[in-house]
Structure formats: structure tokens, C-alpha cells
Amino acid sequence: MDRTAIGFGEGHTPEAEWFDELRRRRIKGPISTQNRSLPRSLSPETLAVHAGTYEDPVTGAVGTPIFQTSTFHLDEASYDAFSDGALRDVPIYSRYGNPSQWSVQEKIAALEGAESAVVTSSGMAAIAATIYALTNSGSHIISAYDVYGGTYNLLREDMPSAGREVTFVDPLDLEAVRAAIRPETQLLLFESLTNPMLKAPDIRGLAQIARECGALLVIDNTFLSPINVRPLNLGADIVIHSATKYLGGHSDLTAGAATGRRKFVDRVWSQVLRFGGTLDPLVCFLLERGIKTLALRIRAQNENAVAIAEYLASSKYVEAVYHPALGGKGYSDLRLQDYQGFGGMVSFEVVGGDTGALRFMEHLTLPYVATSLGGVESLVSMPSNTSHSSLTKKQKDMIGINPGLIRLSVGIENVGDLIDDIQESLKAACEVKAP
Structure with a gap:
């Protein structure tokens, strides 16, 4: 089949510039010309139903097909993607990207008001990939005592051996957060509503502290979802989800997501590739269907x-x-x-x-x-x-x-x-x- 017929042909992705040139520009997405790309200003009800839907040009199907394949035919666009560093934007191998992933990613990004999103095999895969992608050895992370137990264990048990120090604070005490800042602080990680005590931190205040010290703010929005709050609008840099929960909404799948500016999400995506936390196309279909309601x-x-x-x-x-x-x-x-x-x-x-x-x-x-x-x-x-x-x-x-x-x-x-x-x-x- 002619790849241009399904939206991945020549001309879709602008010509890439060298990585070390400031004029290099990331486009939103990844997204094909067949995916519905809607203004983020539309209502959440509309975005939940329509954003990201893959409109199949061959059959006219109104629902996204399941691209149940591990690999794709290599062609000139594929080789260009390898040479230009644009592997996220062309279907090559499902660990790199799959149209089923792109459809649900665009839906999540639209709902959060973001440029890009990446879906993962679980919420913990999204959390781990985001932390590793946005910090490095010798860095410092600030988080809350009462984050989800899996997040707490990752921070407490795994980060020290990975060369990252973690300070835990009361998420409601902005002065305690500010006092925990160090010169090497790179990341603030909090939940929009804490698990299980349902504390609601001041996201705007946390964003201000992050800006002051040059750190990034990551908000786990699992408990509230973008229907109740959009942390990116309040100053967060990355929003993560256990999509197993409200996004999927039917207790029939396991998935995660990270969304935000593409320059950050690309780094998370690269980490997901190395960790192997790819989301299967069938689960992408279930997740996209769940988000519609x-x-x-x-x-x-x-x-x-x-x-x-x-x-x-x-x-x-x-x-x-x-x-x-x-x-x-x-x-x-x-x-x-x-x-x-x-x-x-x-x-x-x-x-x-x-x-x-x-x-x-x-x-x-x-x-x-x-x-x-x-x-x-x-x-x-x-x-x-x-x-x-x-x-x-x-x-x-x-x-x-x-x-x-x-x-x-x-x-x-x-x-x-x-x-x-x-x-x-x-x-x-x-x-x-x-x-």
C-alpha cells in the first residue's frame, strides 16, 4: 500500500535540522494526517470523543483500527527517520511507535492541553521512565511522604542506587518544599490529589518554586484526571497518569501515560524504549475507547x-x-x-x-x-x-x-x-x- 494514502508519506514531517542547532523545531505529536487533530480549546467532552481518532482512508471506519503488528515495511521515509532522528514520527517498529499508540496519545495530550504524550504498559512504567528521563546521576528529587506506595518505593529504594537523592516533605507545606531545594535539585514530583489521604497541594505554588530553582515539576494527575484539573495550565511541566484508573475507566486494562511539551515527552519516550514499557495496540484500542466517556x-x-x-x-x-x-x-x-x-x-x-x-x-x-x-x-x-x-x-x-x-x-x-x-x-x- 502507498504509505502516503494512510498519512505517513513524504512531506508529513518537516525536514529535520541538526540536533545542535537552536533552530531545530519539534512538531507536536507524533500524529499522522489521518488522526483528528483538534484545537485544545474545545470542550473536554468533544476532545474525549474525537481527538486523535484515526480516520481510515481505505474503509472509512469511524473508530481507530487496531494496528496489531510488531513491525512495518521499511521504505524511504523509514530510512530518513533513522538518519534524521525522527523515529517517533514514522511507523517502523511498535516499540518505537504504532498508529494505535499515536491515536490514544493524541487524545490524552488534547485533554491535558499538551503538545505530546507517550503511553506505557503501566502507570509505574510512566512514572519510572519520567523520573529517569528528566534527572541524572548526582541530582536531587523532592516528593511527598504520601505518594502512591509504588512511587514511594521507587523513590526510596531505587533512586539512591541510581545516584539520585530524594527528600520527602508534606505536600501542603510550600515552605518545607522550598527549604528542601538544593543546587542539584532537578525534579519536583507530586500528586494532584494524594493517595490515600486526598490532600490537594497548591500546584501553582509548587510550579513557582520549581521555576525559581530551575527544576521541573511533574504532577501525577491519576486521581483527578484532566476533566477536573489540567496541571499544565497551572505551571506543571509533565503530567503523568496511571491510565489503568480513570482514563481507562472500566477495570479492564493496565496502562500509563506521560504528557507535556514535546521536548520533555521525547526524552520520556526514549527512556520507555530502553525500559521496554511499550503499550500493546489492543490495549491502546481499549484505552482510547474508554476515554471517550x-x-x-x-x-x-x-x-x-x-x-x-x-x-x-x-x-x-x-x-x-x-x-x-x-x-x-x-x-x-x-x-x-x-x-x-x-x-x-x-x-x-x-x-x-x-x-x-x-x-x-x-x-x-x-x-x-x-x-x-x-x-x-x-x-x-x-x-x-x-x-x-x-x-x-x-x-x-x-x-x-x-x-x-x-x-x-x-x-x-x-x-x-x-x-x-x-x-x-x-x-x-x-x-x-x-x-
Whole structure:
């Protein structure tokens, strides 16, 4: 087949200049002429459905085909890509790039308001590739005590042996972040909403600190998604996702993503090549399909989570509830106009500690007791024995993971049904009759 017919022919990629010349320019993408490239100013509902879709010129299919192949025919454009250093922009080998990847990457980039994105085989693959790509041996990284357990373990266990030092701080304490800065600080890594305590750091403030010291700010936006907040608009340099969660949204895939300016994403992509964290074309198809309903799902989950948080705050069987909509410490300084909502996560402490929490989960009939989050179905787990089980008691206490802490990922079910189930399960768990 003539490659120009499917959008990858001569003239698509501008002639590359030498790497050491300042006039060398990166185009957005990678993207072919068959992918729908839409203005980032369009609404998220529209971008979620249409951005990046591959419009097949042969069949006229309105959905992106699955390019289930490991390699592509080599031609003049392929050889030019090797010589010009443009391997991201021409289909050569699926570890380098695949049209299925490019379609979903463009959709994610459009939703985050970015130039480029790269998808990976998991959220941790995206996190690891980003950290290694944007730092080097002898550098210093600042992050939060209460990042996702896998991120914390990577930073604490692997970075020292890789020649990178890490300082952990309270993500809400900007002065502590500023005090941790060193001359060799290269990266600030925080979450837009922390796991599992749902703290909401001041992203604008963190971006200002990063600019002052010449470091890059990376925000993990897994919990909020671009529907609720766009960290790049607030000053972040790179946004990462465990696309397994809200972006995919159906608990049927594992994927990650990193998005931002192409000059940064190209470096992440190169690191992904070396680590081998390529996303399979079939999973790209599932992820792109899942994202099409992202805006609708997120808004339903936003509303459900607020209603459940308000109910839990009134329950005598609950010691504490953590959700931004309830206010309290850490949320008073938020610029609420930056957020469209706070996602479907609610954390709370059940009366009776861990024993009470386990009994509560045993009595639930609707939410699944399972790890992960962000799916259309509600999921519930205890961070202390799942995502943060590797932490010591002292580390858990520092974060605020107290006995009885439950992390609820609210789905799109009828919220009345969910509240009824939670109410009955709390009652059954906490009103245990003496034998």
C-alpha cells in the first residue's frame, strides 16, 4: 500500500535540522494526517470523543483500527527517520511507535492541553521512565511522604542506587518544599490529589518554586484526571497518569501515560524504549475507547463521591472523612476555580479500627473489595494492607494512615443504592453483639 494514502508519506514531517542547532523545531505529536487533530480549546467532552481518532482512508471506519503488528515495511521515509532522528514520527517498529499508540496519545495530550504524550504498559512504567528521563546521576528529587506506595518505593529504594537523592516533605507545606531545594535539585514530583489521604497541594505554588530553582515539576494527575484539573495550565511541566484508573475507566486494562511539551515527552519516550514499557495496540484500542466517556463518567463520580462523603461525615460509625468537598485542613487555600471537581475517591476511618474496617468490607454487597480505582464499579480497600502495606507503622502514622482507614473508589452506580449499602454495612460491622 502507498504509505502516503494512510498519512505517513513524504512531506508529513518537516525536514529535520541538526540536533545542535537552536533552530531545530519539534512538531507536536507524533500524529499522522489521518488522526483528528483538534484545537485544545474545545470542550473536554468533544476532545474525549474525537481527538486523535484515526480516520481510515481505505474503509472509512469511524473508530481507530487496531494496528496489531510488531513491525512495518521499511521504505524511504523509514530510512530518513533513522538518519534524521525522527523515529517517533514514522511507523517502523511498535516499540518505537504504532498508529494505535499515536491515536490514544493524541487524545490524552488534547485533554491535558499538551503538545505530546507517550503511553506505557503501566502507570509505574510512566512514572519510572519520567523520573529517569528528566534527572541524572548526582541530582536531587523532592516528593511527598504520601505518594502512591509504588512511587514511594521507587523513590526510596531505587533512586539512591541510581545516584539520585530524594527528600520527602508534606505536600501542603510550600515552605518545607522550598527549604528542601538544593543546587542539584532537578525534579519536583507530586500528586494532584494524594493517595490515600486526598490532600490537594497548591500546584501553582509548587510550579513557582520549581521555576525559581530551575527544576521541573511533574504532577501525577491519576486521581483527578484532566476533566477536573489540567496541571499544565497551572505551571506543571509533565503530567503523568496511571491510565489503568480513570482514563481507562472500566477495570479492564493496565496502562500509563506521560504528557507535556514535546521536548520533555521525547526524552520520556526514549527512556520507555530502553525500559521496554511499550503499550500493546489492543490495549491502546481499549484505552482510547474508554476515554471517550471520560467526561461523563468523571462528572457522575464527582457527584456520587461528594454525596457519600457528606453521608459518612454524619455517621456515628465513622471517625473521620477525607474529601476536599468537606473542607478542613489543607483545602482552605485552594483556588477552587482551577478545579471542576475532586474525583470519585473518598477515604474514611471506621469505628473499631482495622477490625471494624474489615468487618465493614465483608458486609458490603455492591462495591467490590479490590485494589485499584477509577472504574465504573465502586471498589473498596484498606491502604494499610494493600497499596501502602510496605510502609512501616511510623511511615503510616506520618502520612495519616490510621487504624480503620478505608479507601473507597466511587463508581457510577445509583448513589442512593451505594449509600444504603454503606449504611447497612457500617451498622452491621460496628453494632456487633456480645456473644
